[in-house]
Amino acid sequence: MHIRIRLHTYPSGNDAAPAREITEKTTTRKRMFLQKINLLNFKNYEELTVKFSEDINCIVGPNGSGKTSLLDAIHYLCLTKSALSVLDGQNIKHHGEFFLIDGTFLEEGKKHQITISLKAGGRKVVMHDKKAYEKISEHIGRYPVVLIAPDDTDLVRDSGETRRKFFDNMLSQVDHAYLDNLIGYNNVLKQRNSLLKQFFERHYFDKELLETYNVQLLPLGDLIHRQRAGFMREFVPVFRQHYGFLSESREEVDLIYESEVFEENFQYEFSYATRRDLQLQRTTKGVHKDDFVFEIDRFALRKFGSQGQQKSFVIALKLAQFDVIRQATGKKPLLLLDDIFDKLDDMRINKLLEMISYDTFGQLFITDARPERTRQLLGQLSGEILFHKT
């Protein structure tokens, strides 16, 4: 059985504070932006060089011209992975042998060069100022990024894995120790699972050997669990404020961290599950089974939320992600807005524009297949707006 923690239950609504007040809590402000990007053989781009504005960048072009691919290259540069393709190799241009992404960031007057390259069938190399990282994970969190693609209600509809990835990705950007624990946990989990497979295939069982993995897995799982629970306590109120601001609605939204690890006798349950683990050849209990449940008026958002409510929920999650990363790192994450003008209704677009005009965000990248619409919508804003045609 999963134990649920309901972290906050007060209603949100029209009286929710505007999102600008949430972000103003941050005191430190480090200006960080992407000045330039070069691509070689990345997705549909054979070769591309773009210089960006430190304020607003509009990436415009017809369908299939490479707008999302350019956003994804920026995402890759910040997080060393695509927001879309699960397999790194899929980002190499068809029939190509490698891809290369090279970006120049300016941070407090200093330039930094990030170069990421991947050869087909080879290992990914990530360099910071021409020096390869020993561990690629060291790069995560240095150049924070948030992507909002309003079509992306996968987060609501998919399995727990998608939601876990979302929260893991966010926690990793705000807390390096979390990422280290997660990498450690996943490594031990992989080894434990292959041992279970080996036992099954070779018809034997070595309790002591399995125990050597258990004693590594359980404490790491416990740490991850505490970090997730602690993080949610901060995240949920920020999320609820954004939801109230965006939707102007009175419905109560909730975000519940569900985990078996909350159970007092979890250690016992874990060892009791050994027989099942052996049959299924995988570890059936632990933080890799946690989920984050989305609710609206106490019902599952996935089943009972309208499309608009689901979109607002996802955007509020992403805006809250922006805030917590900003608060933790003191840097405004790059914000990638993919197709928002196409997919959102006027009310939500106006809310986002309101936030942009309050100077809530740092560097912005907005894609649109209809440049005239973007020009009109962004017309009243101050700051530099650059248009890039794909």
Ligand SMILES: Nc1ncnc2c1ncn2[C@@H]1O[C@H](COP(=O)(O)OP(=O)(O)OP(=O)(O)O)[C@@H](O)[C@H]1O
């Ligand atoms: N590895 C790859 N090699 C070559 N082309 C690719 C690769 N991956 C994706 N593409 C192609 O890149 C093109 C650009 O896709 P992208 O999603 O960036 O378009 P878009 O401008 O965002 O379009 P839309 O307006 O429909 O969202 C598509 O034709 C896609 O099939």
Ligand SMILES: [Mg+2]
């Ligand atoms: Mg696109």
